Amino acid sequence: MTPLLKGDGLALVRGGRLLFESLDLELGHGDALHVTGRNGSGKSSLIRLVAGLLRPTAGRIERAGAALADEGLALDRELPLRQALAFWKGSRLIDAMTAFHLDDLADVPVRLLSTGQAKRARLARAMAADAPLWLLDEPLNGLDRDGAGRLDAAIARHREAGGAVVAASHLPLSGNWLTLELGQ
Ligand SMILES: Nc1ncnc2c1ncn2[C@@H]1O[C@H](COP(=O)(O)OP(=O)(O)OP(=O)(O)O)[C@@H](O)[C@H]1O
Structure with missing residues (x-):
């Protein structure tokens, strides 16, 4: 079966620093990758590279359709939430x-949304896109215990349905994840 994400020999230089090189990635249906590493090691940059917002310095990347949930709200702040989400x-x-x-x-x-409510809205926007590959940058930041449980459940359903996930997080993620530690 065709992988949902395949990266070969990826390297990324950012701000004059080599963040990673010779990185191979492959995620199939139901797979999930937890990207860890110290501050500044390149976790967000890797998520943005996979999203297509940054170009690799070396290597090739191919992927299925992706939905990104990061710090960007990407919702009209003046609209009621349902209408703002419906834009997508x-x-x-x-x-x-x-x-x-x-x-x-x-x-x-x-x-008017609180930090955690806005975080839930970002995650809902990504989930609603119905893309096979979810790219989540620090998805637990700002979520309370209920929100974290809902995220876990959404990820589990997505994987059971054949989707894949890449998540950059300092916090432990529940379930079975492949791991990649950057900056070693
Ligand atoms: N827009 C930018 N232009 C140039 N360099 C950048 C830019 N954004 C980030 N960097 C640099 O890229 C490196 C990796 O940053 P990145 O945000 O990917 O790290 P991170 O592992 O996600 O960090 P954190 O754990 O603090 O969120 C850092 O050295 C940072 O200074």
């Missing part, structure tokens, strides 16, 4: 809002 035209918007317990906030303008 995800086929699973209703499911995604329920999964992250956002139904009660549907009519609240995005600018």
Whole structure:
């Protein structure tokens, strides 16, 4: 079966520093990769590279359609949450809002969301896109215990349905993950 992500001999130089080189990645259906490493080791940069927002200095990357959830909100702050999320035209918007317990906030303008609520909204936006590959940068930051449990459940469902995940996180992630430590 064709992998959902394949990187061969990847290298990335950023701000004049070599963050990684000779990096091979391969994720198939149901696989998940936890990227760890100290501050500045290149975790976010790797996520952005896989998303196609940065070009590798060397190597090749191929991937299936991806949804990115990072620090960027990518939602109109003036719109009520449901309308702001609907901009992304995800086929699973209703499911995604329920999964992250956002139904009660549907009519609240995005600018009024708390840090954790905005984090849930970012994750719901990514989930609603119905992309096979999820790219999550520090997905647990700002989430309370309920939010973390909902994230775990959403990731498990996505993997069971044949999707794959790359997550950069300082925190432990539940379930079975491949690991990649950068900056060693
Ligand atoms: N826009 C940029 N231009 C140049 N260099 C950058 C840019 N963004 C980040 N860097 C550099 O790239 C390196 C890796 O940063 P990155 O954000 O990928 O690390 P990280 O592992 O995600 O860090 P953290 O754990 O602090 O979130 C750092 O040395 C940083 O200074």
